[in-house]
Amino acid sequence: MTNMLNDFLSTRKQKIEEALPLYIKELQTPKSLQESMIYSLEAGGKRLRPILVLAVLHTYNKPEELGLATACAIEMIHTYSLIHDDLPCMDDDDLRRGKPTNHKVFGEAIAVLAGDGLLTQSFALIANDPTCSAEQKLRLISELVKASGAEGMVGGQVADMEGEAKKLSIEELQSIHENKTAKLLAFSIIAGAILAEAPEEDINKLREFSYHVGIAFQIRDDILDLEGNQDKLGKPVGSDTVNEKTTYPSLLTMQGAKTKLEDHITKAKQLIKSLSVPSELLEQMCDLIAKRDH
């Protein structure tokens, strides 16, 4: 990882992590609910989605402050989805990033409601953002619903559950990941472009770019589940095999999955190089996703 990228990631991660809990601390709400929401917001993670919003603004030479509220809204949605996914009736996970999951600490009822609270609040972050226009905010909200709701992440989660222990085709697997993971990653990039007032032609290219990055992200996830380091991942490896999940390596062999990962990264880079602005930072983030070890 280059020094420039390393520096960008660590400074922006800090900025996001400072801002995130403030949106919840200011709320008039029961203490237990507030603590539960903040617990999961502060439970770590790469903050890849919110950093992408800032990276796109940086690419277009616009103040990154324009993206802070939207970046935090996306991280709240990502966090709520992890809380609900970990519930006993879903994946029934006790640990997340090496820490007890929300319902293990606060109980299931509070965990459900903390997720509901974070999801709801995320829309206020955008609606009340004083740094952008009414039209931008409404476009962001409309795109965020598509990326995170029944037509995106929530629908992908249902398809993923229903596809478990079933032999899926590569098209079915791809569609699940597109909805479950790629659409919210893509929204992070597109949100940055909307806020940067990028040309519509660039927004279309960034949408296609995001698609390839999102699929690459998921292939890397599947590879890490087989080849990763348990300590770095903060979760046990090999769980997909135990759960008989269809993965890219199980469908394509490990070598096939790695080749497919390279293909998507190559296509993503071609697209990003054709933008109206230099895109070195986004290219480097693309490589990071392809080579990440956790």
Place this chain on the structure above:
Amino acid sequence: MTNMLNDFLSTRKQKIEEALPLYIKELQTPKSLQESMIYSLEAGGKRLRPILVLAVLHTYNKPEELGLATACAIEMIHTYSLIHDDLPCMDDDDLRRGKPTNHKVFGEAIAVLAGDGLLTQSFALIANDPTCSAEQKLRLISELVKASGAEGMVGGQVADMEGEAKKLSIEELQSIHENKTAKLLAFSIIAGAILAEAPEEDINKLREFSYHVGIAFQIRDDILDLEGNQDKLGKPVGSDTVNEKTTYPSLLTMQGAKTKLEDHITKAKQLIKSLSVPSELLEQMCDLIAKRDH
């Protein structure tokens, strides 16, 4: 109930019930999730909240079509909250309005996700509404988050759970109901006023009116739990006593609760009579809430 009110309620209920499922049927989403969302949207109920949006527009002599999307968004939020409240980790209810609850039909995981999907979608209904201005939509979204999220309904649900089997003061009980029930009812009324472009002075009066109506609604709920008819309610009576819940009758005696109900209705009517427009319909709805038998 007068003929005029009866006619208004039944025609508008029908209009809402026709529109509601269409917003979900058009989504590209897994069949099971779609069926689960529509099942709960079509499970009946008085549709009081969405009808209030239309009633305020009617009061201001504005086309009710202006309120249809927002009315449906509110009903989606109300419906998601019922699905999540009924979950085994929350109230663990098998029946809702005489029908099996969502998780009894579709399983817990789908029920959680159907709730998440409805909550998320509700914001798109407002953001994509072609009948109102960008400023109106953002104000609606911002107020809706306050009414339904951690500072409103979700927070009230937590406070309600934590207050169970505990002796509450009248102030604590009132604060729980204000958050859990009254704020979303109030939002329905205020949303109608925002869409009708009512004078800000009227909006303030309607906010206070809504507060009294919301508390009255909850007192009536507590009374019905003791004196209601199980068949009309679609749920067993006396459950609050079994669960040792603090209620208005348990704090104030039945007669005291009825007097308090009358007080709130009287104050609500005084406020509504001082609006800049005649308010016969809203007065009648106020009486309906005070006297409803289910």
